[in-house]
Amino acid sequence: MIEKDRAPNNPSSEESSSFDILTENNTDAPATSWDDLSQVAFKGEVDNQRKIDLYDADLNKVENSERHERISESIDMIKDFVVENYGIDKGLLQKRIDRISAVDWKINTPHKVQYNDKIFSPKTGAGATAFNEKRRTIRDGDNWSFENAVYFDDSVSSHDLRHELTHALSANDTMSLNEKGIAYDKMGLKVVGYNDNEDRVDNSLNANGLNEGLTELLATKIDHNESPQAYDGQVYVADMLVSPNNPKLVEAYFSENEDSFRDFLADFENRQDSIDGAKLTELSVKQNIIDDDLAKACIEYSLSYCNNEEQLASEQARLEKIANQIVIYNEEDLNTAQILQQAVAKRREELTKNAQTGE
Numbered sequence: 003m004i005e006k007d008r009a010p011n012n013p014s015s016e017e018s019s020s021f022d023i024l025t026e027n028n029t030d031a032p033a034t035s036w037d038d039l040s041q042v043a044f045k046g047e048v049d050n051q052r053k054i055d056l057y058d059a060d061l062n063k064v065e066n067s068e069r070h071e072r073i074s075e076s077i078d079m080i081k082d083f084v085v086e087n088y089g090i091d092k093g094l095l096q097k098r099i100d101r102i103s104a105v106d107w108k109i110n111t112p113h114k115v116q117y118n119d120k121i122f123s124p125k126t127g128a129g130a131t132a133f134n135e136k137r138r139t140i141r142d143g144d145n146w147s148f149e150n151a152v153y154f155d156d157s158v159s160s161h162d163l164r165h166e167l168t169h170a171l172s173a174n175d176t177m178s179l180n181e182k183g184i185a186y187d188k189m190g191l192k193v194v195g196y197n198d199n200e201d202r203v204d205n206s207l208n209a210n211g212l213n214e215g216l217t218e219l220l221a222t223k224i225d226h227n228e229s230p231q232a233y234d235g236q237v238y239v240a241d242m243l244v245s246p247n248n249p250k251l252v253e254a255y256f257s258e259n260e261d262s263f264r265d266f267l268a269d270f271e272n273r274q275d276s277i278d279g280a281k282l283t284e285l286s287v288k289q290n291i292i293d294d295d296l297a298k299a300c301i302e303y304s305l306s307y308c309n310n311e312e313q314l315a316s317e318q319a320r321l322e323k324i325a326n327q328i329v330i331y332n333e334e335d336l337n338t339a340q341i342l343q344q345a346v347a348k349r350r351e352e353l354t355k356n357a358q359t360g361e
Contacts (some may be wrong), residue, residue: 054103054104055103056070058106061137077171080168083220084171089253095171095256105153132162133154147175152167174189186260209283211286212283218236219241242300273306
């Protein structure tokens with residue numbers, strides 16, 4: 003099962019990519035409920051028109067109505083939530099759903115993947131009850147196509163399964179070499195560039211820690227949990243960056259284009275001057291102290307999207323809840339509350355000045 007405050011057991015997890023055909027031992031769990039979005043109940047209807055392809059451990063296609071129902075229900079919950087609350091394109095999500103499969107797998111046993119016509123077992127193993135992986139990769143010259151899959155043991159909790167399915171719904175199913183000879187594999191905010199030999203050549207957008215934090219945040223909100231079940235610190239960072247006034251990070255997470263994440267990082271740098279965007283991409287999947295500079299940058303970025311006093315008051319209340327969680331997580335107060343008060347006062351002055359000048 004996913005262990006709270008524990009990084010994946012795979013020692014290479016922070017450097018590996020699903021395209022490397024290494025197990026994503028993502029001890030992922032959902033994240034829900036510190037702002038108004040956590041109060042939105044799931045109102046969608048389960049859509050069972052398209053059944054997810056199921057495979058056994060040897061990658062033979064099988065039928066299992068119980069697994070179909072469990073996966074379909076979770077996928078529809080995720081899809082409806084992000085469409086309703088963040089305006090994510092439903093057609094894009096459906097396209098990804100049509101390429102997702104599920105593989106029956108037993109915890110701590112080898113798993114199998116397929117590259118072109120060859121089936122083999124990656125050397126890495128998984129300690130979680132579920133993980134996201136490319137079940138099949140097909141290369142045709144400068145182009146690759148993927149079938150993203152969730153490998154899971156039947157003992158996996160619904161929460162952990164939804165975390166992994168959220169990963170799958172954020173993952174592209176194709177990549178191609180661009181004019182610079184780089185192909186980008188994108189799963190959410192984990193973006194890695196490869197050359198023609200399939201060697202890593204661009205790791206600048208590989209925001210593994212932030213990717214886990216946002217995935218857990220979304221899953222927690224969907225499940226209406228009061229706190230994350232894993233990646234606590236990373237979740238709090240993601241939570242500060244995603245507000246009712248600004249869904250840009252979630253949009254970049256689901257976008258097909260890696261430039262969307264670059265644009266977010268540029269926007270982040272333009273709206274605060276405490277840290278640069280690399281601090282976010284370098285956030286580890288392991289336990290991290292949220293230092294003053296990181297907290298200040300995220301708070302100021304979020305408040306910059308408040309355009310009136312009502313929004314500012316609402317956002318202050320939302321951020322105060324997260325700040326309290328950070329104090330507990332850090333096991334000491336690194337001036338988070340004071341940073342928030344100062345940032346709110348600064349933004350209030352800016353709003354007053356803008357009103358006086360008519361901006």
